[in-house]
Amino acid sequence: MVLYAAAFIAFALDLARRSAQVKAGNTVGVDGSVTTAPRVLETASVGSGVGASSAGGAASVAVAEAPAGERATDAADRAVATTGGRASGGRDGGQNLKGRFGADGSITQRSLSLRLGMAFTLLGFLLEVTADVVRGIAAQRVPWANMYEFSMTGTVLIIGVFLVVNTRVDLRFLGTFITGLVLILLGISTVNYYVVIAPLPPALQSAWLVIHVFVASLGTAFFALGFALSGIQLLQSRREVSGSALKFVKLKFLASLPDSTRLENLAYRVNIVGFVFWTFTLIAGAVWAERAWGRYWGWDTKEVWTFIIWVIYAGYIHARATRGWRGSRSAWLAIIGFAAVLFNFGIVNVFFHGLHSYSGL
Known part of the structure; x- marks a missing residue:
């Protein structure tokens, strides 16, 4: 941190x-x-x-x-x-x-602060990967079986996706938003979600724990990047129309960033990748549910919210591709989708009890 x-x-x-x-x-x-x-x-x-x-x-x-x-x-x-x-x-x-x-x-x-930001991000990523691996070795299983471990693995993947995408497209200007989001998530998990290592419940003793949860975390990482791009897109679009992104704050740095159309296209591309992973998450979860509980779908709270997230992003992709929903409307859909992801992670996992109550809290 x-x-x-x-x-x-x-x-x-x-x-x-x-x-x-x-x-x-x-x-x-x-x-x-x-x-x-x-x-x-x-x-x-x-x-x-x-x-x-x-x-x-x-x-x-x-x-x-x-x-x-x-x-x-x-x-x-x-x-x-x-x-x-x-x-x-x-x-x-x-x-x-x-x-x-x-x-x-x-x-x-060139910007020295930008290079330092990427260097610190890379060092933090390597250190967190090490911590994640050590947690897995200590538990003798994959390190994402409870809320604390999922938080650590999820933030590792968010930073990892950010670093990998930067090898193809220069998105370093999102560094403030990505590292800020990860800091908040790590802070919450450290204060509220930390638990000692414990044996896995019978339902989690499956190979699907490795596949299902990891793919869900990877999809969340791409959604996080799309969320950051969509947020910047809204500010950039407002600046292009009215000359100012916010009423009382002049965010002049927006003039150095890609235009709103470019930001929207980038957000669309990363959200599609996240949607593919989330679709697999939904299917794999149903298969795992049949193995563990004898049914593919039971309208458990976690299952419902996973499906709601899938519907929001499916609507986002469909509306943009076929209905011409461009600009701020598509950006707001992407933001709402990621808000649902955070709600599913931080609220459903903690306050709603059901068959998926494996937060460890």
């Missing part, structure tokens, strides 16, 4: 940095990189035969005329870039500056 908290702070600082740079009129990319407007420097004229001394003179002039607050080394490097990078007399001296200086003299800087 400490590492996830550090990641949350780093991601939040990145969003604050984005807002400040957008306000300053700079260009901020989805990856958090900031490109400042090119500045015209009155440096010494450099001819084709000029060597290190002339380039050094240009650098000294640039340092003298550098804008307030700019590091002298940055100004000198920028001046060297304008001379073709030949301060050392080599033909490829400027190649080390590629990616930092544009051809027009603009400067691109």
Whole structure:
């Protein structure tokens, strides 16, 4: 939780940095990189035969005329870039500056806080995976047989899905929301759900415990990512229409994120993956129920809410694909679906008693 908290702070600082740079009129990319407007420097004229001394003179002039607050080394490097990078007399001296200086003299800087956020998230993920594995070794079974263990495994998968998806699509701007959600879930489970290791009830002594619960956790992880994307989509859509995401708060960092259409498409894709896993969860649960209790469906509270979640996401996919429900309506359906997932996890498992009362509390 400490590492996830550090990641949350780093991601939040990145969003604050984005807002400040957008306000300053700079260009901020989805990856958090900031490109400042090119500045015209009155440096010494450099001819084709000029060597290190002339380039050094240009650098000294640039340092003298550098804008307030700019590091002298940055100004000198920028001046060297304008001379073709030949301060050392080599033909490829400027190649080390590629990616930092544009051809027009603009400067691109990457977000240190964003990189720190991903590093802390990865470290926290590895540590939590270790804790989850150790819990399983101590219990001599899979570590998701009660609410505490399910919370730990579920949050591991949420972070894992976030990290894996980032290898395909840059969604690091969701880091604040994902790590914040995981922090809340871990905090609640640590305070309220912790139990000592206990033997499994007879109904849980089945291979379906491995399959059914793990797939349900994986589906929940994809739904969590879709929830975060849909929430950002609503804010972005409002900003695009009215110029402000919220009435009293100006979330300028939204200008650096993908547009609402792109966010909606990404949310739709991850929610479809989650829906596939949840469909399997529903089917596997029915098969397991027949093995354990002699019937496929008994209208138990847990069974009903699992089906309600499936219906909400099925409606979301169907309405968007066939009825043209786009924009805020589809986003709200996705958010309602994940709210039902949280209700199923935090309320049904704890306060409703039935055949599925295996919270361990």
